[in-house]
Amino acid sequence: MKIAVEGGLGRDEASELYESVGWFGYTRDPDKLVRSLAGSHVLLTVRQEDGRLVGLARTISDGETVCYVQDLLVRPEAxxxxxxxxxxxxxxRRYIECRFFLLSTDHAKTEDARKSHPFYRSLGLxxxxxxxxAAFGLPVKR
Incomplete structure (x- = not known):
């Protein structure tokens, strides 16, 4: 497997990865998904030797004081x-100097969160x- 920084992803490749983890809210508008990935501060990808995309992480950041991890996803089979x-x-490592390193996820009562919360804690989050x-936001647009 190879980790790399990419400037964006193609529509089909991005949609396939997001759908594999059930993030259908992102794939309703594939062009918007592609634009959001291209607009990321950093887009890290993991690919198999054959080039197949198996995971990604992307951030929104000023690169100095705050880093928000927008997406972290890995195909279920990987x-x-x-x-x-x-x-x-x-x-x-890339954002070690930032005062805030943030990630939002589902509430601990959801099944996905019961799996992911221990993982995030193991990373020191x-x-x-x-x-x-406290964190505040407008209601999620579903």
């Missing part, structure tokens, strides 16, 4: 092989409320 960990460790902080 999960539990350390790919997500490698992607996150590379992002943490701590929920906002445990840091005496």
């Amino acid at each position: 999960q539990r092989r350390g790919i997500g960990r490698v992607l996150m460790e590379e992002l943490k 701590i929920p906002h409320e445990e840091q005496g902080m």
Whole structure:
């Protein structure tokens, strides 16, 4: 497997990866997905030797004070092989100087979150409320 920084992804390749993990909200408008990936501060990808995309992580950042990990996804058949960990460790290394390194995910009561929250904690990430902080946002557009 090879990790790389890319400037964007093609429509079909991006849609296929996001659909493989059930993130259909992103694939309703594939052109918007492609534009969002191209507009990322950093887009890290992991590919198999044959070039097949198996995972990605992307950030939104000013590169100095804040890094927001927008997406981290790995194809289900490639999960539990350390790919997500490698992607996150590379992002943490790249943004080590940023005061804020943030990631939002589903509430702990959802099935996906019961799997992902221990993973994020193992990387040293701590929920906002445990840091005496709060996060706010407009309702998610589904």
